Amino acid sequence: MMPLPVQRAVRDYRNHKYLHGLCALTIALSVFIVSAFSLFYLNATEVLDAWRKGIRIIAYLSAETTDADRKTLTAATAQLEGVAHVAFVSRDAAFAELRLKLGDQTSLLAGLSDNPLPDALEIRLSDDYHNLEDIDKLADRIRSLEYVDDVEYAQKWLHRFKGVYNLFQITGFVLVAVFFMATLMITANTIRLIMYARRQEIEIMRIVGADDVFIKYPLYIQSVVLGFVGAAAGLACLFLAYILTLANVGSSSVVSMFDIRFIPPALVLGIIVCSMIIGWLGCWFSIRKFLRF
């Protein structure tokens, strides 16, 4: 047999189906919005990280660099912190690649009497070497090496990218915080509505000698369960939307280029726990007003 507070909580659900349904719906909607944003944020972050991992530094060598010099330079560069791999790209290979990339527009190169491209080293960075300041320093060091004429690594793009990335992160945190607060306030107000509808019942309970604990326990149980149900419903809707979106995205779509993943189980659990905490907090905020003797 269920404990008495649980029995009473179940009975109260039955007696106030509409209000409890409304509360669960409110929570579900908020959880859906927050989770949808998290889904977008996580996948976008992953895409951005993948792009960042693809950063290469190209060191252009001076024309007088001999094979022996190049080998020494390659070895010296490979020793530098943050360098994962150094590959030599000869001027001829670079020119051939350019010709290949131009495709139908190869005629643009027709006026050239000589290959204008220099020999170069293509330097790939370690996966964990993402700090922009570190990349700047590494580029400066490579630039200062003998036989290196110039260094190119999309510095401007990287700085802009960092700004966008930071803004994206801050916006993410602010939005999650705003939605958390909004959900909390909405939940608290909906629970307050439930209590307002039950004020006569609570007053009668107090008259017959019910203490705070007797009145509070079922309310807390209900609110935490509402938080769970709301979160589960919101996440289920999001999962359904995710499945449907993936199923309807054509192979030619830009979205299909990325491996779009659902939010990880740990975050799903976190969202459910947060929602239950919001239910509890909402109840706590509302209850204080109604339990003054």
Place this chain on the structure above:
Amino acid sequence: MREEKNKEMMIRLFRVSKHYGKKSALIDLTVDVAADDFVFVTGPSGAGKSTMIKLLYMGEAISSGSILVDGVNLARVSRKQVPLLRRKFGIIFQDFKLIPTRTVFDNVALVLEVAGVRSREIQTRVMEVLDQVGIADRSGEYPQILSGGEQQRVAVARAIIANPKIIVADEPTGSLDPDSAARIFSLLQTAHAKGAAVIIATHDRELIASHDGRVIRLEDGRIAKSSSEPDMLQ
């Protein structure tokens, strides 16, 4: 006098006043109620009957004076102790104060649930008391479909189920027909016979005249008359 002093006092009001802003509902009220008393508090509307009842179970706070209930000074009762004090009472209202979303059974069971009685015992005791007030066959129904007399019997069942030391009733028969009123009154007399002090606030002179009991008549918040005989009220 000596006999009065030796009686066990269940309720003592000493120079109790209650003010709502500038308006005084009770002024300097001193009343003793013994453990075996059956008391009518009467008087015209606005005399302070309901206020006096509310002060006893701490439904309202007194403005001055002191009240002792079963030896407990209400001035020293903390917020947390209020529920324990209220469990000494069985309270009946003119408007019944039944929870509309609970069945008759659940309304009566609430008092025992509050007191922490086990479910199995609740089941037995509630059915016993519903049988006693003659409404056991309607235990699964909701209050709003019952007649006024039946609702008040549910309220009486709720008031007596935990065998309280004190039963207070604020106009318990005010909205009932004479037959229902007589039945409710009879139930209160039974509870009194089982050992509860009973205090009934009423302006029903016929009810008072036709039953034994001590009578306190209030007028403008003060005791106008206090007697052990109903005819002294005339």
